[in-house]
Amino acid sequence: MTSGVLEATGGVPTSWHAAAGGAGGAGRVGIALRSAVDALAAVPRALDPYRALDDAALLALTRLAADEVRLAQLHVSLLAGEIARRSAPELGHSGLAQSRGHRTPDELVRVTTGTRLTDARAAVRVGAAVADAGPLTDAVLDGRVSVAVADAIKTGLGVAAAGVDESALATAAGQLVDRVAGLDADRAAREARALRDELDAEGIQQREAVQRERRSLRIGRRSDGMGFAQWVLDPETFAIVSEVYDRITSPRRGGPSFAADSEPTDRVIDEQRTTEQFASDAFAELLRHGAAADTSQLLGDGPIGVRMLVAARTLTRRRGAAWFEGHPDAVSVATAERLACAAGTITITVDDDGQPLNLGRERRLFSRSQRIALAARDGGCRWPGCERPPSWCEAHHIDHWQRDGGRTDVADGILLCRHHHLLVHNNGWQISRAGPRYRLMESGRAGEPQHQPIDMPSRSRALADALSGAEPP
Structure with missing residues (x-):
């Protein structure tokens, strides 16, 4: 029945035509959208047509389909922005949303589009912002x-x-347009938060306090008898909890543990539980036994703690930012100083190439101190787009130990998660270094052209801060 309606109305549901035929109709916009x-x-x-595609065509058409989605989202946002304008609070019950029985324009957009409330709110926010001219608005309207x-x-x-007025934020948004090209929304948000911290370092402590106020924990019971917990963590608590989680799970994935250099035990190798089940049981055990628990059986040797990365000059000047290892968002110098009293900090001191520690060829395996230095420098797996934290990574010799006579120096090592470490070795990828920069080169397959080298940027905000040499804003 549905297909018959679509055929009779040019592919658009009958209800659409009824609405478009109302006062004023849908006009040029409606005709274009219908087309x-x-x-x-x-x-x-x-x-069958999709399965017949070669790899290059498959990826090219996937990008084209993403353009379809991007344009469709833009059209929804433009319409949602107008819905919001016609539902302004000062209009009261005569506003569009309330006149249709909805409390807010977000709710009306959600019901009309059949999407999640979070998506509807984003459409309303962007649609309303389009009314403000600027580089970000232009980038949205032209599809970039x-x-x-x-x-x-x-x-x-x-x-x-x-510290930052509306004009400065608009300029910053324009700067981010090119920087976030090709990034997903989550990574774009991290870039935006990092730029805000650069613009307003003095406001980091206040923003940190706001985040801490949003922390919460609640538990409940589901209808099937299971329970659930929803834990919203401020950055400091998240750094601690994620450190525990990584130490619980990373040995099961074959990666190194910075807490100990020993191989995983048979108990872990023979483990039949899923990673999620294992983590759930481990956290429950920690809660059950509390401070009296033998945590070495769950987390390896060494006390629970996180590394605070901060440039030496930042501590000296007491201005700027610090970072929890493996986490991209900045925290205040005051937080770094407080944690230094309880757990210690690592201050980054680097040479002109941004390299902290060397051992030559006297040892094949990177030492614990070197891996700490690699974690501070790289911030996790340096394969482009990968976000595995340092505790899930292995130290790779960019000049192979056996084949190339590689040295066990931090400058000649790089952190890669186990998946990408295997990919480098098994698929013949090469990594080269020029000063502080590392570049990835794919080994060309027979008959295929060589690709251009790909930059492997560090994910460590602390390293970038240490190497900047500029006064904090």
């Missing part, structure tokens, strides 16, 4: 930036404050 829907409806949906990425940029940059 777009008709065109999309004509795209084959059988599996998706609605999700634009919303991530605005949210990550935050609101104006004493």
Whole structure:
């Protein structure tokens, strides 16, 4: 029945035509959208044409389909912004949303589009922001930036404050347009938060306090008798909890543990539980026994703690930012100083190439101190796009130990998660170094052209801060 309705109305549900035929109709916008829907409806949906694609065509068409989604989201946002304008609070019950029985324009957009409330809110925010001219608005309208990425940029940059006015935030948003090209919304948000910290280092402590106020823990019982916990963690607590989680799970994935250099025990190797089940049981055991628990049986040797990375000059000047190892968001110098009293800190001191520690060829395996230095320098797996933390990574000799006579120096080592470490060795990828920069080169397959080298940027905000040499803002 549905297909018959679509055929009779040019691929658009009958209800749409009824609405479009109302006062004023849908006009030029409606005709264009109807044509777009008709065109999309004509795209084959059988599996055979997709399975017949070669790899290059498959990826190219996937990117093209993503462009479809990006444009569709833009159209929804433009419409949602107008819904919000017609539902302004001062209009009261005569506003569009309330007149249709909805408390907010977000709710009306959610019901109309059949999407999640979070998606509807993002559409309303971006749609409303389009009314403000600027580089970010231009990037959204011409399709260079998706609605999700634009919303991530605005949210990550935050609101104006004493250190940053609206003009500065608009300029920052424009700077991010090119920086986030090709990134997903989550990574774009991290870039935006990092830029906000650069612009307003004095406000880091206040933003940290706001995040801490949002922490919460609640538990409940599901209808099937199971329970659940929802734990929203401030950055400091998350750094501690994630350190525990990584130490519980990383040996099961074959990666090294910075807590100990020993091989995983038979108990771990023979473990039949899933990673999630293992982590759940371990946390329950920690809670059950509390301080009296023998944590070495769960987490390896050494006390629970996280590493605080901060440039030496930042501590000296008491201005700037610090970072928890493996976490991209900055915390205040005051937090770094407080934790230094209880757990100690690592201050980054580097040479002109940004390298902290060397051991030559006297040892094949990187020492614990070297791996700490690698973690501070790399911030995790340096394969482009990978976000595995340092505790899940292995130290790779960029000049192979046996084949190339590689040295066990920090400068000639790089952190890779186990998956990408295996990929480098098994697929013949090469990594080269020029000063502090590392570049990835794919070994060309027979008959295929060589690709251009790919930069492998460090994920360590602390290293970037240490090497900047500039006065904190």
